Amino acid sequence: MGGGLVGSLLALYLARHGHAVELFERRPDIRGAGPIEGRSINLALSDRGWRALEGVGIAEAVREVAIPMHGRIMHDTQGGLTFQPYGQAGQSIYSVSRAGLNRRMLDLVEREPAIRLYFNQQCRRVDVKRQELELLDTATQQSRVVSYQHLFGVDGAFSAVRSALQRTDRFNYSQEFLDYGYKELTIEAAPDGQWPIEKNALHIWPRGQYMMIALPNLDGSFNCTLFFPYEGPDSFATLQTPEQVLAFFQRVFPDAVPLMPNLQTEFFENPTSSLVTIRCFPWAVHDQVLLLGDAAHAIVPFYGQGMNAGFEDCTILNELLHRHGPNWAEVFREFEAQRKPNTDAMANLAVYNFQEMRDRVADPRFLLQKKIESKLSAQYPDKWLPLYSQVTFSSLPYAEAWANGQAQESIMQRLMPHIQSEEDYQRPEVQQLVAAEMARRPTGPR
Numbered sequence: 001m002g003g004g005l006v007g008s009l010l011a012l013y014l015a016r017h018g019h020a021v022e023l024f025e026r027r028p029d030i031r032g033a034g035p036i037e038g039r040s041i042n043l044a045l046s047d048r049g050w051r052a053l054e055g056v057g058i059a060e061a062v063r064e065v066a067i068p069m070h071g072r073i074m075h076d077t078q079g080g081l082t083f084q085p086y087g088q089a090g091q092s093i094y095s096v097s098r099a100g101l102n103r104r105m106l107d108l109v110e111r112e113p114a115i116r117l118y119f120n121q122q123c124r125r126v127d128v129k130r131q132e133l134e135l136l137d138t139a140t141q142q143s144r145v146v147s148y149q150h151l152f153g154v155d156g157a158f159s160a161v162r163s164a165l166q167r168t169d170r171f172n173y174s175q176e177f178l179d180y181g182y183k184e185l186t187i188e189a190a191p192d193g194q195w196p197i198e199k200n201a202l203h204i205w206p207r208g209q210y211m212m213i214a215l216p217n218l219d220g221s222f223n224c225t226l227f228f229p230y231e232g233p234d235s236f237a238t239l240q241t242p243e244q245v246l247a248f249f250q251r252v253f254p255d256a257v258p259l260m261p262n263l264q265t266e267f268f269e270n271p272t273s274s275l276v277t278i279r280c281f282p283w284a285v286h287d288q289v290l291l292l293g294d295a296a297h298a299i300v301p302f303y304g305q306g307m308n309a310g311f312e313d314c315t316i317l318n319e320l321l322h323r324h325g326p327n328w329a330e331v332f333r334e335f336e337a338q339r340k341p342n343t344d345a346m347a348n349l350a351v352y353n354f355q356e357m358r359d360r361v362a363d364p365r366f367l368l369q370k371k372i373e374s375k376l377s378a379q380y381p382d383k384w385l386p387l388y389s390q391v392t393f394s395s396l397p398y399a400e401a402w403a404n405g406q407a408q409e410s411i412m413q414r415l416m417p418h419i420q421s422e423e424d425y426q427r428p429e430v431q432q433l434v435a436a437e438m439a440r441r442p443t444g445p446r
């Protein structure tokens with residue numbers, strides 16, 4: 001249920017295992033009318049996502065429409081820029097259009113003889129005991145009841161399949177909203193169709209309690225997202241008129257304003273959307289129902305990992321299908337046992353990264369700490385992999401990355417009082433402290 005990003009990929013994996021799949025999607029076919037490819041909302045795709053796409057042989061097709069972002073560029077209130085690479089040379093995350101990616105995947109799904117794809121099919125109800133579900137055809141308003149053998153709920157953060165599980169015994173569920181919302185805005189392409197700011201980077205305007213980010217599109221424009229408090233002195237509540245919006249942006253994002261000719265219109269026409277973390281368990285009912293993707297673990301978007309985590313769900317399920325063959329109960333049981341601690345850790349990492357992006361990246365001490373961490377990593381490559389790289393450029397389980405990240409942070413808390421500049425790292429007394437810390441650390445991808 002759900003033909004979004006994770007649902008389409010999952011259908012491909014199931015078909016490759018020889019299963020007949022029926023894929024139901026509530027929306028009309030997005031490959032008809034809709035935003036032009038490259039101009040819609042975009043997402044950061046990283047190693048875990050690529051690995052899952054490679055597993056069904058579609059990574060190359062996606063790479064053609066993906067823009068590499070080698071690092072973050074921070075914009076200060078004077079228009080000054082600071083660059084921070086994401087990883088080592090050659091490592092990047094990629095900006096891809098959500099709609100473009102979804103369209104490409106639906107094309108591949110449609111070409112797969114084992115998959116039947118249905119649009120305008122809204123899941124209204126699931127009867128877990130009878131293994132039946134009710135579908136409303138939103139084009140004709142006709143309802144029908146369909147029975148299922150194995151039902152995969154990949155219908156997103158507000159999943160109808162999960163709603164049915166919520167009414168079963170001992171199902172745990174929590175949803176936690178941030179006091180922040182987000183709004184999509186646009187930096188337009190330059191008149192010659194080129195990118196008006198550096199193309200191969202993720203741009204951040206960190207402002208302490210809030211921030212704006214921008215990811216490049218193929219057509220020279222950038223898709224911006226303002227993450228902003230709902231209430232308070234600078235908040236959605238206080239920006240009520242076009243004049244207030246312009247004055248605010250001129251005050252806090254002055255270098256972006258000339259690049260956003262439709263700012264005031266977009267600000268009031270585009271919705272303000274909320275940010276939620278959803279946790280639930282169990283994800284499986286016997287060998288009959290399994291939740292994956294946002295339906296199982298919706299997270300806030302600050303690590304750019306929601307889709308990547310959902311794609312990694314498909315990689316893990318694929319491995320388990322290879323291992324346990326047709327024993328679906330075992331596959332589902334092991335899937336939830338393996339994934340739940342990892343997606344919980346990813347949810348924590350995502351909230352943590354919000355503080356880092358909106359606030360800490362503007363702090364010179366923090367930027368110095370990051371530089372020292374990369375020196376540490378270069379000197380002790382088998383003992384220190386920066387947390388961002390563990391999450392973004394590796395397939396280390398998220399729970400291990402989270403634990404390693406916390407251990408690394410305590411080491412940095414002990415080292416940084418002795419370091420005032422990059423050069424200090426080479427001082428013998430600092431090197432001695434570093435060596436002592438590293439001697440206590442186990443070897444491995446940390």
Ligand SMILES: Cc1cc2nc3c(=O)[nH]c(=O)nc-3n(C[C@H](O)[C@H](O)[C@H](O)COP(=O)(O)OP(=O)(O)OC[C@H]3O[C@@H](n4cnc5c(N)ncnc54)[C@H](O)[C@@H]3O)c2cc1C
Binds near residue numbers: 003026
């Ligand atoms: C602002 C923002 C920025 C983000 N940036 C990133 C990023 O940079 N990198 C990243 O990895 N992730 C990012 N994410 C997270 C990412 O968007 C999600 O994790 C991802 O879309 C989850 O995919 P999914 O297929 O599980 O759910 P969805 O993409 O939500 O797809 C669910 C599908 O199910 C359909 N559906 C829903 N209800 C029903 C129903 N009742 N019946 C039938 N069909 C139904 C929907 O129409 C939809 O097509 C971001 C999220 C947000 C909000």
